[in-house]
Amino acid sequence: xxxxxKPDTGIGHDKxxxxxxxxxxxxxxxxxxxxxxxxxxSLCCLTALFSSVFSKAYTIxxxxxxxxxxxxxxxxxxxxxxxxxxxxxxADYGALIKAGxxxxxxxxxxxxxxxxxxxxxxxxxxxxxQELVLQDPNLVDRHKRVWLAAADDVDMYRKGLIAGGAxxxxxxxxxxxxxxxxxxxxxxxxxxxxxxxxxxxxxxxPEQAGILGAAVGSLxxxxxxxxxxFPLGVMSAVYLEEFAPRNRWTDLIEVNINNxxxxxxIVFGLLGLSxxxxxxxxxxxxxxxxxxxxxxxxxxxxxIAARAALQAVPPSIRxxxxxxxxxxxxxxxxxxxxxxMPGILTGTIIGMARALGETAPxxxxxxxxxxxDIPTGxxxxxTVLPVQIFLWADAPERAFAERAAAAIIVLLAFLITMNLGxxxxxxxxxxxx
Amino acid sequence: MSHLxxxxxxxxxxxxxxxxxxxxxxxxxxxxxxRLSSLPVYHGGYMLLCCGLPALAMVIIWLALEPAAVRxxxxxxxxxxxxxxxxxxxxxxxxxxRALASRGTGxxxxxxxxxxxxxxxxxxxxxxxxxxxxxxxxxxxxGFWFAWRRIVPAFPARGAxxxxxxxxxxxxxxxxxxxTIGIVLxxxxxxxxxxxxxxxxxxxxxxxxxxxTALRADQVGSSSAFGAVxxxxxxxxxxxIAMIVAVPIGLMSAIFLSEYASRNAxxxxxxxxxxLAGVPTVVYGFFAALTVAPLVREMGGRMGLDVASESxxxxxxxxxxxxxxxVSSLSDDVITAVPVTLRxxxxxxxxxxxxxxxxxxxxxxxxxxxxxxxxxxxxxxxETMIVVMAxxxxxxxxxxxxxxxxxxxxxxxxxxxxxQEFDSAKTLAAFALGLVLFAITLxxxxxxxxxxxxxxxxxx
Numbered sequence: 001x002x003x004x005x006k007p008d009t010g011i012g013h014d015k016x017x018x019x020x021x022x023x024x025x026x027x028x029x030x031x032x033x034x035x036x037x038x039x040x041x042s043l044c045c046l047t048a049l050f051s052s053v054f055s056k057a058y059t060i061x062x063x064x065x066x067x068x069x070x071x072x073x074x075x076x077x078x079x080x081x082x083x084x085x086x087x088x089x090x091a092d093y094g095a096l097i098k099a100g101x102x103x104x105x106x107x108x109x110x111x112x113x114x115x116x117x118x119x120x121x122x123x124x125x126x127x128x129x130q131e132l133v134l135q136d137p138n139l140v141d142r143h144k145r146v147w148l149a150a151a152d153d154v155d156m157y158r159k160g161l162i163a164g165g166a167x168x169x170x171x172x173x174x175x176x177x178x179x180x181x182x183x184x185x186x187x188x189x190x191x192x193x194x195x196x197x198x199x200x201x202x203x204x205x206p207e208q209a210g211i212l213g214a215a216v217g218s219l220x221x222x223x224x225x226x227x228x229x230f231p232l233g234v235m236s237a238v239y240l241e242e243f244a245p246r247n248r249w250t251d252l253i254e255v256n257i258n259n260x261x262x263x264x265x266i267v268f269g270l271l272g273l274s275x276x277x278x279x280x281x282x283x284x285x286x287x288x289x290x291x292x293x294x295x296x297x298x299x300x301x302x303x304i305a306a307r308a309a310l311q312a313v314p315p316s317i318r319x320x321x322x323x324x325x326x327x328x329x330x331x332x333x334x335x336x337x338x339x340x341m342p343g344i345l346t347g348t349i350i351g352m353a354r355a356l357g358e359t360a361p362x363x364x365x366x367x368x369x370x371x372x373d374i375p376t377g378x379x380x381x382x383t384v385l386p387v388q389i390f391l392w393a394d395a396p397e398r399a400f401a402e403r404a405a406a407a408i409i410v411l412l413a414f415l416i417t418m419n420l421g422x423x424x425x426x427x428x429x430x431x432x433x
Numbered sequence: 434m435s436h437l438x439x440x441x442x443x444x445x446x447x448x449x450x451x452x453x454x455x456x457x458x459x460x461x462x463x464x465x466x467x468r469l470s471s472l473p474v475y476h477g478g479y480m481l482l483c484c485g486l487p488a489l490a491m492v493i494i495w496l497a498l499e500p501a502a503v504r505x506x507x508x509x510x511x512x513x514x515x516x517x518x519x520x521x522x523x524x525x526x527x528x529x530x531r532a533l534a535s536r537g538t539g540x541x542x543x544x545x546x547x548x549x550x551x552x553x554x555x556x557x558x559x560x561x562x563x564x565x566x567x568x569x570x571x572x573x574x575x576g577f578w579f580a581w582r583r584i585v586p587a588f589p590a591r592g593a594x595x596x597x598x599x600x601x602x603x604x605x606x607x608x609x610x611x612x613t614i615g616i617v618l619x620x621x622x623x624x625x626x627x628x629x630x631x632x633x634x635x636x637x638x639x640x641x642x643x644x645x646t647a648l649r650a651d652q653v654g655s656s657s658a659f660g661a662v663x664x665x666x667x668x669x670x671x672x673x674i675a676m677i678v679a680v681p682i683g684l685m686s687a688i689f690l691s692e693y694a695s696r697n698a699x700x701x702x703x704x705x706x707x708x709l710a711g712v713p714t715v716v717y718g719f720f721a722a723l724t725v726a727p728l729v730r731e732m733g734g735r736m737g738l739d740v741a742s743e744s745x746x747x748x749x750x751x752x753x754x755x756x757x758x759x760v761s762s763l764s765d766d767v768i769t770a771v772p773v774t775l776r777x778x779x780x781x782x783x784x785x786x787x788x789x790x791x792x793x794x795x796x797x798x799x800x801x802x803x804x805x806x807x808x809x810x811x812x813x814x815x816e817t818m819i820v821v822m823a824x825x826x827x828x829x830x831x832x833x834x835x836x837x838x839x840x841x842x843x844x845x846x847x848x849x850x851x852x853q854e855f856d857s858a859k860t861l862a863a864f865a866l867g868l869v870l871f872a873i874t875l876x877x878x879x880x881x882x883x884x885x886x887x888x889x890x891x892x893x
Contacts, residue, residue: 024785031787035689038682039702042761045754046709052724053716236606243602256609262808262878263871264815266842267616270867273849274619281500296612303609329595357713360817360842363850386715386818393719393822401723408716419711 053412057405063194063207064150064158066121066183068100072133074141083137091133093126097148104188105179116176122149124208149196150189152206152399154180158191162398197406201372202388206399209392211407213374217287217367217382218356218414224291224378225298225355230348232295233302234337237344240303241310242332261300268297269364277365284366285381293361298351305347309340342429349422353415359386385411439492439566446573447485454480454584462586471591476584478594483580486597488573495565503557510553512546530554620871623864630858631659636865638662642828642839644848644859659862661869663828667838671749671820672813674834678753679813680806683760690761691768692790703765710758718822721751726823733835741837743825749834752819759809767801767885768794800884807881811874817842841866 074081077091101117102108108117125148132146133139149155153171156162158180164172172180183189201213236253244250272293276282282289313336321331362368367383368391375382383391385407392404455477462468469476504527511526526547533551584590628636639660686706690699726747733740740746771794779789795802825837826847848863 024788028785028787031790032689032693035685035693038685039689039694039706041682042686042706042709042754042757043702045757046705048724049709049712049716049720049754052720056723232605232608235602236608239599239602239606243599244606253606253609256613258882259875259878260609260612262811262874263616264811264817264842264874266815266817266845267620267867267871270845270849270864271612271616271619274623274864275615279500280497299609299612327591327595329598353711357715359713359715360821360846363817363821363846368850386713389715389719390818390822393715393722404719408719411713412716415711415713 057409059159060406062191064155065147065192066150067188070100070146072139093129122207124205149207214385214388218384220287221290225294228295229298237303237306241307257300266360269361272365285369286379287382288378289365294355298355301351306344309343313339346422346426353418443488447481450480450484451477475590475594479590480580483576488569491569620868624868627861627865663830668840674749675752675813679756683757687761687764714818718818721823740835743837744835745838746834748823756809763805767798771797804881804885811877
């Protein structure tokens with residue numbers, strides 16, 4: 001290559017030529033710079049993406065909690081004194097919280113102020129008290145200091161994510177801000193580790209909403225998807241690569257698989273809606289249906305990866321096995337497939353990772369429903385992590401955006417683990433022939 | 434759950450069959466396996482297949498046919514006043530009955546014929562379950578007995594098992610075709626039903642899209658319009674913005690990585706770019722809706738522009754970021770595939786690197802690059818979550834990137850998510866849009882794959 005800008009041969013001496021050469025070198029440097037800029041720009045986008053998510057998510061680990069001295073009043077919880085489960089479930093725990101708040105702030109009077117005070121504690125806190133009493137019915141008629149989740153606005157305010165008092169938009173009034181400062185001074189307001197986020201299902205109250213339900217739904221869906229896509233994908237790859245004659249029919253199958261790999265995922269959702277839910281009348285919102293749809297979607301990926309892995313096994317292996325008298329199927333099942341397995345598994349893991357992040361087809365089959373309970377089986381209504389992210393990102397409360405970002409981190413953690421597993425598998429078992 | 438039990442029972446029986454078949458084959462020759470015509474394992478496998486396959490096939494066919502049969506029986510047993518109802522109303526009625534039945538005992542308060550229908554439904558389900566259990570287990574046992582009698586030392590079990598496995602392999606590879614057929618048929622049927630209600634020309638060339646169906650005839654905005662042109666235009670606008678972002682960045686990255694970057698830099702940078710392709714689209718949607726859209730709006734506001742909060746620009750830019758790696762890795766492949774001899778010839782004539790790239794390498798790689806751009810375009814058109822989260826719902830016919838537009842995928846999602854009857858023009862419209870989407874992406878993919886393949890053959 002010409003890399004000298006100071007011409008020392010006879011050609012460069014003429015002024016016109018050297019000018020021209022300088023221009024060409026400048027163009028060369030410019031072009032190279034465009035390339036650097038393009039790469040830098042895409043890396044910037046990557047950084048912006050992750051930092052935007054992380055900056056919204058990191059606050060999730062703390063949850064503001066308020067300590068209240070709760071008098072588990074027998075007259076309120078269980079007037080009959082029989083400690084029947086039904087009575088304990090149906091009791092008015094809200095009254096206990098009100099009493100507890102009243103004990104902390106005896107000076108507050110008036111209906112409006114009392115209501116404002118009550119709004120500091122999560123409206124889901126009644127279930128936390130209920131849970132406590134159900135676990136230990138002996139609590140009734142005793143006195144205990146209990147840490148309860150603060151309302152989402154309080155949490156956001158204490159984390160400095162929304163303004164309160166006079167500058168705020170009215171979500172936290174000046175009075176409420178003063179009460180909160182008061183509580184903090186008395187050690188009744190602390191930020192604790194947010195175990196609720198990891199141990200509960202969805203909720204209408206941001207501070208009570210967690211990802212466990214969605215994570216379990218994702219797991220069930222993925223298991224169904226794996227159970228269908230892996231064997232079917234491997235079997236069709238084996239047939240196409242090892243047994244299929246080269247004819248129109250196999251060509252058609254190949255073209256089909258390549259095209260299916262590029263069909264928009266939402267179309268698979270439409271297929272699931274009209275065939276699985278419409279014709280076969282399978283239950284809506286069920287991981288079973290989600291798994292089938294995702295399996296159809298990932299099948300081409302698995303087949304293509306498995307075929308590549310089978311192709312990489314050298315023919316000498318096949319010939320040697322045939323030479324000692326194995327049948328063509330014995331060659332495949334005993335020799336070729338085990339050697340191709342690491343590659344196939346790598347491809348399958350990558351396909352599963354993609355299925356885990358897929359949202360659109362699951363919206364079609366009703367996995368967007370609001371589901372509080374944690375699913376226990378493949379036909380229970382459930383949602384999955386990406387859909388949960390979608391739902392939370394769409395919700396108007398500021399606190400749900402924090403939860404969506406945190407759920408993204410969880411989802412990305414799963415994806416990174418799966419991809420790392422695939423990379424390690426490839427490193428560990430990769431064979432060069 | 435009870436169906437699961439039946440399947441587990443069949444599988445258990447098949448496994449028992451496997452062990453017994455293997456044992457019987459060995460026992461017949463006194464433990465000397467070489468006197469058998471096939472290995473004992475194949476005799477066991479023969480038992481397993483005979484025992485399990487017919488019974489499992491029966492379960493699957495039964496489960497596929499059961500809903501239609503139960504529906505027909507329940508509906509034909511209802512009082513005569515429901516007979517003349519249209520098929521839409523019958524669907525609704527049947528849904529009610531099913532909902533009633535699934536709620537269990539709480540049939541109080543419902544119409545008496547609905548309650549009767551629900552109990553009929555439940556009893557039919559029960560009967561069907563019992564009948565299926567009996568029939569499939571009998572089939573498994575019959576298979577067991579049939580295979581058991583055939584096991585003799587001279588029986589060529591391996592041939593039987595292998596041809597059976599071959600059929601299973603063929604069937605599973607045909608699944609891809611069945612999926613495509615399923616997609617096309619399901620979309621086509623619903624679309625034809627949609628065109629019964631809305632003329633095809635109105636859909637394809639109409640300029641107004643407002644799919645709400647009125648509850649009452651005299652309601653405001655009761656006339657629903659299904660002109661899809663604004664939707665197509667919106668899809669095109671957003672995809673175009675995405676391509677304007679992705680093509681230059683992706684192409685220049687590919688050129689830099691394949692021509693300029695050192696081996697080490699390439700080994701680090703390329704996987705990092707590919708992370709962008711591995712991020713779930715819902716994450717991009719979150720990024721677009723909560724970070725980029727407010728940013729675009731604020732910057733537009735500072736420049737005195739009127740930017741909608743769900744502007745096409747925000748969705749398009751983020752979608753462009755998403756497809757950068759598609760463009761770059763595919764173009765990278767085709768650029769690397771251009772033979773070195775072409776480059777060396779160009780250098781020999783005194784061309785600089787950039788001149789070689791622009792005048793020799795890129796023209797040679799052009800068909801492949803076009804193919805990769807078409808693939809990226811089809812990806813952009815079919816992308817759902819980013820636009821659902823960041824683009825609007827209003828079907829504006831505009832080329833202004835700061836206005837809110839809607840796309841095909843957004844409309845499919847909004848028409849189908851939520852509770853509505855399965856047969857209204859609204860839901861059917863979603864399938865028509867789905868068919869259009871499928872057709873467009875299919876054509877783009879086929880053209881792209883053909884250009885790429887044609888080009889590959891030229892140099893290989």
